[in-house]
Amino acid sequence: MDFLPELASTLLAQMQKPTLAFLIGGMLLAAMSSRLDLPEPVYKLVVMLLLLKVGMSAGISVREAELVALAVPGALAVIAGISIVLLGRMTLVRLRGVSEMDGMATAGLFGAVSASTLAAGMAMLDDVGIAYEGFIGALYPFMDVAALLTAIIMARMAAERRAARGDVAQGGVVAIVGGSGGGQGPIMDWGMIRSILMDTIRSPAISALLLGLGLGLFARPDSVFEGFYEPLFRGLLSILMLMMGFEAWNRLGELRRVAHVYVFYGLFAPLVHGLIGLGMGLIAHELTGFSLGGVVLMAVMAASSSDISGPPTLRGALPEANPSSYIATSTGLGTPVAILSIPLWIALAEAFIGG
Incomplete structure (x- = not known):
């Protein structure tokens, strides 16, 4: 019975941290119809600097990490991203009022990773002195790309099946991209997969993260990292949290349309997704000694939904999907819930592993 009071105490303490305070403050300002605004170029610069910092930190740590210590959490991150999308396919897509294309786009966005939420999780762990693997940022692309690819491929294959049924009903001959007709089911279009993969990698978020990762891994950016990126991290994150709270509140109105x-x-x-990530983190802990902080951040990544790399990727790959469904659900509700739930993952990880 001691677990519940400890959990409540941890949650209350974390709610008072700057990261969550700025997010809540932004939502309150938006609710009061404040005219506070951050120019789009400045917002993009803040995000890029944060991702470069996370990427360089991961790259510097990867240089010294053992292959197994990185490979096991990486594989589990892929499994988590795919599992979240499959869960969305079995639940959200089957609900009344949800089209298969909109539902898969939403599941894909929720399976992908929010860079801002990951950065917030790191900052909160730093605040309470909980250590985590420096290479954790390198796990971001594993989960992100796996989820987006799975959602887009499943949505496109479902669209092909519907088109095939329509052609058959009209007495036409079915021709499926990458496969053959004659009643056969759709097979994998590797050209489409390659295109989706390249679009995802070229997205601003993944590009900045991979650049930072490469610099940290193959160059020696330690001096600029410690002299510029590290000191700016918390200040930039507070601005990002403020604007995310503002945007989250404004996006809530779009949910009335879906x-x-x-x-x-x-x-x-x-x-639910955070629990999947927590479980994957605990498996990594048992297999490789993955740290408590690493387990928390695995849960944070799984609970988050992509706010930078995912939306443009899905808009390009699934133009039939309604952005008001997947973007409004993610930004208006998913992101705030994911960030506010970070204290929960800290408390649960401490309960399973011990602080």
């Missing part, structure tokens, strides 16, 4: 089940999904999916 099925109410998206509201339910946006509120509860991050918690």
